Amino acid sequence: MPEPIRTFRHFRDVPDSAWRWGNFSPAEIACRGTGQLKLHPEALDKLQALRDRLGKPLIVRSAYRSPEHNRAVGGAKASKHMDGTAFDIAMANHDPAAFEATARAVGFLGFGYYPRSGFMHIDLGPARTWGERFPVRAVPFALEVPAARETLAESRTMKGAGAAGVATVGAAGVEVAQGVLAEAQGAVLPLIPYLDSLRWIFIALALAGIAVAIWARVDDWRRGMQ
Incomplete structure (x- = not known):
């Protein structure tokens, strides 16, 4: 049985016992305009799984949006952000192709590409894509190797x-x-x-x-x- 979806008037109202996603905070997932938060456990579980597989921070540009804030920012009338199942993630520290492949592997189905704004939209579905794909990077991100100490x-x-x-x-x-x-x-x-x-x-x-x-x-x- 799926866990219930809970809505909080403000992210500060979320009890510690209800938050298990260690790499994120309620403030990151809450509505940027009102502070409200719709806690969708399945979506957050997939977001945490994505973070774990990638092994690097996810910069959340937008997550839950209240209906009034969604209208204010020009969001789609049926935006998945209002359901708490969508996230806009900055690509500044990710290779977009690797990010998308990993997001699909953990269960995200909807993808929107915004290369000019530097983020990718992901949601729980239905399966669909839109926007201009990110250009392929000639050189992927290299692993950071600490400088070897001189013997x-x-x-x-x-x-x-x-x-x-x-x-x-x-x-x-x-x-x-x-x-x-x-x-x-x-x-x-x-x-x-x-x-x-x-x-x-x-x-x-x-x-x-x-x-x-x-x-x-x-x-x-x-x-x-x-």
Whole structure:
């Protein structure tokens, strides 16, 4: 036995115990002009099923309309909105073709296309369509993939800092070697000038590594600002 259809003078009068559609609120489904609400369980069950299958929000542009509000907005005389069985859903975050296919799968039968206004009308029937269909999108919505975290081994910052560290250690090692050789026998004294040059090479490498690390940080910051 189908659940009874209930009408409320204002959406704030709907008790919490009577509302089970978690992704929607009475205010979203109520008449935009009067705040009245006709609670049609079958229609709302299908709307929630559509939301669940699509896995993304449904922006409800219009749902229930009181007769006076329907006249005020120029709605059809027998508009399904007055029965509480019709919904106008924005297509801003949906591919219209996929949306329609899913809506049909959950049991909606009536479809009105309003590409210039950016929404699609769906209702419980009878089965019919009207309006100009939405143009086919060349590229459907892509899944949002979170940016992969840079691993430590691949980090440009760590590579630059590592090079700077190795070069710094090398320069320090050269100084130690110079001191040791200075105290050694005279046969190795001619090597000391070459070690001094090697120390400056290590210092230059250390500075280059620091520069690479700084550049990588600045480049990452710029990419994050885009």
